[in-house]
Amino acid sequence: MTEPGGGANWRTRVTSLSGKVPTKWLVTAVVALFLAGSAAFGGLNAVAADALPEVQAGSAYSGAQLRITVSRAVLIDGFPEQNITPDDGKRLFVVIATVENVWDRPVTTYDNIGAADNLRPVGVEGIQSDTPPDDVVVISDGTKAPRLQPRVPIELAYVWQVADTATVGPGDVRVDIYDKVYAAGGFVTFGARYEDPYLAAFATVPLKDVGAGANTDQSANTDQGANTGPAASPTPTAEPTS
Helix, strand or coil: CCCCCCHHHHHHHHHHHHHHCCHHHHHHHHHHHHHHHHHCCCHHHHHHHHHCCEEECCCEEECCCEEEEEEEEEEECCEHHHCECCCCCEEEEEEEEEEEECCCCCECCCCCCCHHHCEEEECCCCCCCCCCCCEEEECCCCCECCCECECCCEEEEEEEEEECCCCCCCEEEEEEEEEEEEECCCCCCCCCEEEEEEEEEEEEEEEEEEECCCCHHHHHCCCCCCCCCCCCCCCCCCCCCC
16 A cells, blocks of 8 residues: 555656646746757757758759759859849859759749749858849849749759959858748638748858859950851850759
8 A cells, every 4th residue: 555645646746736837837848958958069059050961062952842953153243145234333143053843833933932042152241041132043044033843953043242342262152052841721812832941951062253254255365357246145154963
């Protein structure tokens, strides 16, 4: 027979007490324990940084809506033949990526609702995690803000304006890759969609300052007396992706 105040009585009193404690108090206690434990191992930032996967340049990150392969980045004066010219005192910082829509319906490339949300360079003056690109452009033909059709990979240039004093040497730049969460409810006019971008991975890709464009030197060396036609576009030459 269990004595008063013994093990069975103690467990009964604890169970009864826990039923009277508000749920939010219990949640707070669990969170406090988690934070205390994480602090012993360097805090939340260290844990998050270690958990974030790195994708090699030219390799794909497969998200819920998009498969994204970041290949490289360039700093360039402008793309005049595509009517993409920066404001006075600005240049263009461009991230080049192949993007495939893996959803079953077209996806825009606008910010807040489309693929413009999915890439952000890191450590570039004037570009923050909440700074959308000024343009998203098809590399092959200069089309702005294309709609991405299902299962059709397309090479895109994500374009930001930066100060013309920005300089880069041969090296690398980190590009953060964002994924989104599927949502089917909510506003009737919205219907099924992907929203709430979150940092899912990052890639470190080659970065180069190409000046006025890759074809500038070739155009400058052309015989001025020859009828050579219009100068070639300075659009960066696409590199193969794996």
